[in-house]
Amino acid sequence: MRLITIKLQMETRNVTEKQPDQRNITTHLLHHIPEGYEDYGPLYDRWLYPLERANSWVTRQILQHGHEESTVMQTYRIYDWSSHNILSGEIINYSRQTSLCRLAEKVNSIHHQDISTASTKRFILQSEDLSILKDNYNNIYDQNYELFDIDPVVTYLKFSQRQDAELKRQIFFSTTEHQTTASRSHDYCVSVSHRTNRRFGTISKIFKHNHLDKATMWVKLEMFPIPEQSGLFLVTDDRKIDTHIFSFDKISNPVVFASEDNKIWFLNV
Numbered sequence: 001m002r003l004i005t006i007k008l009q010m011e012t013r014n015v016t017e018k019q020p021d022q023r024n025i026t027t028h029l030l031h032h033i034p035e036g037y038e039d040y041g042p043l044y045d046r047w048l049y050p051l052e053r054a055n056s057w058v059t060r061q062i063l064q065h066g067h068e069e070s071t072v073m074q075t076y077r078i079y080d081w082s083s084h085n086i087l088s089g090e091i092i093n094y095s096r097q098t099s100l101c102r103l104a105e106k107v108n109s110i111h112h113q114d115i116s117t118a119s120t121k122r123f124i125l126q127s128e129d130l131s132i133l134k135d136n137y138n139n140i141y142d143q144n145y146e147l148f149d150i151d152p153v154v155t156y157l158k159f160s161q162r163q164d165a166e167l168k169r170q171i172f173f174s175t176t177e178h179q180t181t182a183s184r185s186h187d188y189c190v191s192v193s194h195r196t197n198r199r200f201g202t203i204s205k206i207f208k209h210n211h212l213d214k215a216t217m218w219v220k221l222e223m224f225p226i227p228e229q230s231g232l233f234l235v236t237d238d239r240k241i242d243t244h245i246f247s248f249d250k251i252s253n254p255v256v257f258a259s260e261d262n263k264i265w266f267l268n269v
Contacts, residue, residue, distance in 0.1 A: 123207075124152045129220070132245045137211055154207040159187075160217065164253065171253050173219075175203050190251040191269060192221065194244065200224045200236070200255065200266055204243065217248035224264060238264040 061075035062068045125133070127147075134150050137143070159174035174187050188203045201221030208215050223242050227234040238259050256267040 121156045122153060123156055125154055129245060133209065133211075133218070136245070136247070141212070151210055154209045154218075157206045157208070160206050160248070162248065173203060173206065173251075173254065175206055176222075177204075186256050187254040189255045189257050189266075190219075190221070190253070191255055191266070192246050192251050194223070194246075197226050198234075200227060200234075200257075200264075201240075201244075206248070218245050219248055219251055220245050221251070227266065230265075234266045234269055235263050238262050 058072055061072045063071045063075070130147055130150050130152055134145050134147055137145055137150065157175075158178040159172065161170040161172055163169075164171045172187050173190070176188050179188060189200065190203065191198055191200050193199075199221075201223040203219050204222050205220040207218055207220075209218055210216075221244055222240040223244060224239070225236045225241055227236040239262075255269060258265045258267060
């Protein structure tokens, strides 16, 4: 994959340097494929056609040739007005099951769910997890807490986001449990500095814990063995050997990975 990336970079550089005025959408996209690996994973896992679908919808709204822009905008105003009435509940009984009506039913069913129970749950931590939190709080606050000083009740989340100052955008994180209901590729595997080694793991739990009237975000990782360097990548056995709790701000952004022959390769590290 690294060789393909380098080759694409060289080819696109040659095309734009020799024929800058003849660059088309294909050669333009080639510039963004290498840099996109880190954020979005392998190319086969991405869908590149939402704008084409939008353009297709727009062209079908041209009802009067010679006045394309005005008829498209008028059609969109009607579509927007219809969407508002259906989603707001002004129109309840649909005489025709159009694509807009079917989409409105799907959106309304999501909005009517109890978000507090759909995305979060309250649980009691196990004793080994409480012991890790106790040690972490002792280091953070330079205190000597006992196990009974740590509240065992936490709020679990299936997913969360964190602002990345360097990338200037929100980074999405989810648990392995959330992967069964969401079509995301690599947002549950992260790296972290653990003792003297760099370790990788999948996010088992994301939870908020209250201590000293302050809510702190933590993640519980199922850890892979210590990885080894293999060329430009890191590789280890595709199995979990232990679990550990880390502060949410200590884990890396999601890592792109691939499995092969009982090995797991970490690609963008």
